[in-house]
Amino acid sequence: MTDQKVCLTLIVPHRLREEVFDYLAEQSDLVSGFTASHAAGHGGEVRLHTAAERVQGHADQAMVQVIVLQDDSTRLLDRIRVSFAGTRLVYWATPVTDFGIID
Known part of the structure; x- marks a missing residue:
């Protein structure tokens, strides 16, 4: 088991x-919390599900980031x-060199 932390990023369709x-x-044994923000998906692999998305030219998505141990x-x-x-969720993980809370 490694104690290297990673930032797992998920790109989630709005639906x-x-x-x-x-x-x-519900994954409380692995996830102590996460951050989510609005994202706009662009590109040939992005599915535009609604008429509004087709007019706008991008998919409404959420970007979710979780800091966890690499094994987790x-x-x-x-x-x-x-x-x-x-569901074609997109994800990537990047190493976290420092993580903490400024109190």
Whole structure:
């Protein structure tokens, strides 16, 4: 087991936003909290689900970021792959060199 922290970023279609938020909240053994913000998806692989998205030319999405241990990130992704199979969630993990709370 490694103690290297990573920032796991998930790009979530707007229609799955609340479901993913609820799911992550249920994974309390791996996830102590997360940050979410609005994102606009662009590109050939991005699906535009609504008429508004087609007019705007981008997909309304949420970007969710979770700071976890690298091994926990792997376990969390394994769970997400099962629970959200076929949803085309985009993800990446980046090393975190420093993490803390300024009190």
